[in-house]
Each structure stands twice: as C-alpha cells, then as structure tokens.
Amino acid sequence: MDTIRSVLVPIHREGWKFIAIFAVVTLVLFWVAEPLGWLGVVLTCWCAYFFRDPPRVTPVRDGLLISPADGVVQMIERSAPPEELGMGADPRQRISVFMNVFDVHVNRSPVDGIVTTLAYRPGKFLNAALDKASTDNERQSMRLKLKGDKEIAVVQIAGLVARRILCEVQEGRELKAGERFGLIRFGSRVDVYLDDGMVPLVCVGQRMIAGETVIAEDGATEQPRSGEVR
Template sequence: MRMSEVVLKPMHPEGWRFVGIFAVITLLLFWLWEPLGWLGTILTIWCYYFFRDPVRHVPQGDGLVISPADGIISLLQPAAPPPELGMDPTPRMRISIFMSVFDVHVNRSPVTGTLVKMAYTPGKFLNASLDKASVDNERNALLLRTDTGQDIACVQIAGLVARRILPFVKDGAPLQAGERFGLIRFGSRLDIYLPEGVEPLVAVGQKMVAGETVLARLTGEQVPRAVRSD
C-alpha cells in the first residue's frame, strides 16, 4: 500500500463545502496572526478527515449483521424499538455505537434487504452516549427487512454537537449489506435493534468498523471469509 493511500482518504461530497469554509477562515486567520492560521490549518485537516469515506471490505454471507457505524459499543441491552417505526414493542437486543468526532460518520446498511420505512423525529441534543439519548434526542429511524422477512431497526441519533442527520435513501429502497445509507455531522450515535432471539457477537467497549465488523448472525452459519470492497 502506498503512503498516499494511508494518509489521503476519499472524502464524501457532503464535506467539500465545510472544508472550503474552514480553508477560507484559515486564510483570514493567517492574515490576522500567523499562529491562528496554523490552528486553522489543523482544524481544516480535521474537517477533511471527519468527512472521509474510505473503501470498506464487506463480509459476504447469508444472515450476517454488519456494523453500520464506526465507533465504540457504548450500550448493549434489551430495549423497545422506536415507536414511530410501528414495530412490535417487545424489547429486543439493542446495540449502541457511539461515534466520536474522530470517527468516520458515513453510515452503512447492516443487512441486505429493503428499507420498509424511515421516520425522522426532532428532539434534544444530549450526550449521545447516554441511554436516554435514544428517546430524547433528534433521530432518524430506519426499518430494514431482510429477504427472509426478519426486521432490523437502525437509528441515527444526534449528539451534543451533531446538528444534521442526512439520509441518502428513501422508503422502498433495496440495500446491500455495507451500502451507504446516511451520514451524521459532528459526533453522534447509532442504535441497532436485532430480531427477537438473535444475540450479539460483540461486547461493550469494542471498536466497530462500519461495513466490516460482524455484530451478529441471523442464522447458525459460520462467518464466511469472502468479502466485497465497497
């Protein structure tokens, strides 16, 4: 692998205008006082890395649930899915992934299936690592149905500094596991509600990689070695 591929990551188009704004401000800071300009340069580089959208190698196989977000598992407990999705309110295993401002914020589909319903709910901007953020914070909930008829809820949750949840898909859209479906700007969280009876293969504190880390298996099959770059 070339050094340029390690340092220079692809950036999502959503980030170009923010990097441009940071760059203009940096030029003004250099004009005012050079040390401030160097601080602006660091922040501009950070902005570029925040919107990075690297290629991921998606595990292939029936029944795999792949992490939809980069970050750390912050909560792992039973909970009722968001009421706006109209799902059975019986608690099911919820996996919460906290994304810091240093993580990739492009979200990817955890399974191959169809987006049955998407529902946006306005709310507060509490610390996304708190349990009550699932209920109180601004969120965008997606109901995904696999080809075998199993339902999985995936919820984008705004955090302290997040102020925009951007979906890339619409109701009825077919999705491949690992396919990009949205982005949250500047720090946030993503919850996944597994089908009843499905247990997670991850633990609290574990680092997730969107489109690559296997969260659970909907079947008893072993995790295959085949991958798809996306």
Template sequence: MKMHETFIKPMHPEGRKFVAIFALITFGLFMLWDVLGWIGVGLTVWCYYFFRDPERVTPERPGLIISPADGMVSLIEPAVPPAELGLPATPLTRVSVFMSVFNCHVNRAPVAGRVSAVAYRPGKFFNASLDKASADNERNGVVIEMADGRLLPVVQIAGLVARRIVCFVKPGDALGRGERFGLIRFGSRLDIYLPEGVVPSVRVGQTMVAGETVIAELGQ
C-alpha cells in the same frame, strides 16, 4: 495500496462545503496572525478527516449483521424500537455504537434488504453515549426488511455536537449489506435492534468498523 492512500482517504461530498468554509476562515486568520492561521490549517485538515469515506471490505457470508458505524459499542440492552417506526412494542436487543468526532461518520447498511420505513424525529442533543440519548435526542430511523421477511431497525441519533442527520434512502429503496445509507455530522450514535432471538457477538467497549465488523449472525 499506495503509501499516500494509507493517509489520504476519499472525502464524502457532504463534507466539501464544510472544508471550504474552514479553508476560507483559515485564510482570514492568516491575515490576522500566522499562529491563528496555522491553527485554522489544523482544523481544516481535521474537518477533511472527519468527512473521510474510505472503502470497506464487507463480509459476504450469508446471515451476518454488520456494524453500521465506526466507533465503540457503548450499550447492549433490551429496548423497544422508537414508536415512530410503527413496529410492535416488543423489547429487542439494542446494540449502540458511539461515534466520537474522530471516527468516520458515514453509516452503512447492516444487512441487505428493502427499506420499509424511514422516520425522522426532532429532539434534544444530549451526549450520544448516554442511555437517554436513544429516547430524547434528534433521530432518524430506517427499517430494513430482509429477504426472509424479518425487519431490522437501525436508528441514527444526533449527539452533543452533532446537529444534522443525513439519510440517503427512502421507503422502497434496495440496500446491499455495507452500502452507504447516511451520515451524521460531528459526533453521534447508531442503535441497531436485533431481530428476536438473535444474540450479539460483540461486547461493550469493543471497537467497530462500519461495513466490516460482525455484530451478530441471524441464524435460521
């Protein structure tokens, strides 16, 4: 890897208009006062950094469930998947990954399979690190059906700052493990509901890397 590639990451196309807006505002700030202009430069660089979309090396070993998001594991607990996904009301182990405004916000498929359902539900904007965010906040759920027929729901949840969930997939689409399926703008969380009997191999407080960190193994 070249030196500049260590610090300059590709930007997801979703971020282009936001960086352009920040840059235009910065130009105006320079017209008013240089100090404000340089603050604008810092915010523009941060906006570019927020929408970074680095390449990831996804483990290829069969049976792995990979983190769909960068961030920190904030909760591991039994919970029923959102009702709008049409799944049985059976509690499953839910692993929540909280993304701060400094994390990469591109979301990646935790497993390979076919998208069997996508369901959006508007809601509130509580801090995404709180437990009630899973029930009350704006969210978008994606259910992935794996080759063995098991289902894995992954839910994008808007946070206190995030107000826009973007999903790139629709029912019937095929996803590879680690493939990009969406993003959330400016701070949020992802919930992964593990299939029955699957035990997480991560702990609360652990740092996750989307597309690379192993959350659990499916087993037989």
C-alpha cells in the same frame, strides 16, 4: 503506496463545503494574525479527516449483520424500537455504537434489505453515550425488511455536538450490506435493533469498523460475549 492510500482516502461529498469554509476562514486568520492562521490549518485538516469516506470490505455470508458505524459498542441491551417505525413495543436486542469526533461518520447498512419505513423525530442534543439519548435526542430511524420476513431497525442519533443527520435513501430502496446510507455530522451514535434469533457477536467496549465488523448473526448459538482490556 499503502500508507499514502490510508491517509489520502476519499472525502464524502457532504464535507467539501465545510472544508471550503474552514479554508476561507484560515486565509482570513492568516491575514489577521499568522499564528491564528496555523490554527486554522489544523482545523481544516481535521475537517477533511472527519469527512473521510474510506472503502470497506464487507463480509457477505447469509445471516451476518455488519456494524453500521465506526466507533465503540456503548450498550447491548433489550429495548423497544422507536415507536414511529411501527414495529411494536416488545423489547428487542439493541446494539449501540458510539462515534466520537475522530471516527468515520459515514453510516452503512448492516444487512441486505428493503427500506420499508423512514421516520425523522426532532429532539434534544444530549451526550450520545447516555442511554436516554435513544429516546430524547434527535433521530432518524430506518426499518429494513430482510429475506424470510425478518426486520431490523437502524437509528441514527444526534449527539452533543451533532447538528445534522443525513439519510440518503428513500422508502422502497433496496440496500446491500455495507452500502452507504447516510452520515451524522460531528459526534453521534447508531443503534441497531435485532429481530428474534439474531445474536450479538460483540461486547461492550469493542471497537467497530462500519461495513466490516460482524456485530450479530441470525441463528447463532453461542452465549453472549464479554470482554476485558488487555
């Protein structure tokens, strides 16, 4: 039963129209040439897999920040948050999580907080693994106010094959840690800009699970982590 549940997970509502399109194209391909039809079946199954939206168990202790995306930590470095959020030009610790086309692409809030600013900026579609994707690529930025007047920024960044960023919340919305807030279609990245005193608890190359993996903690005293493949 657990195996079946791990495969037959819920599908994000944004995905059903694409699954239907893939399925119709598959029927046409079967009519044109049967071998092409089987290719269509594979692609339709991949489309359903891409839009999966599995439930997650979120740690809820105060001070924890949770990964907003499935994927791999691409960078941990200091950088100024997007200027359109009005958070100033001072560099903040930034954690970047890169999602490939096989990762779950539903994005979740890292913390309990109130959405104070949403800002969309058009741009390029460079490889999301590149550092300059943070400034050059199309992005949707969200500013979150936490308890104690701390703030973080969460930025959805389009990638090489991503062509649609979906943000499903509005300004003034109160989010819970691990709560779904959006989705990016077909390969992308999510950046989290931390506030002072928030310490990353992950290392570059580490795999994240959205809504479950702790990426940082407010007030942590440990040194930055490093990792190695074993």
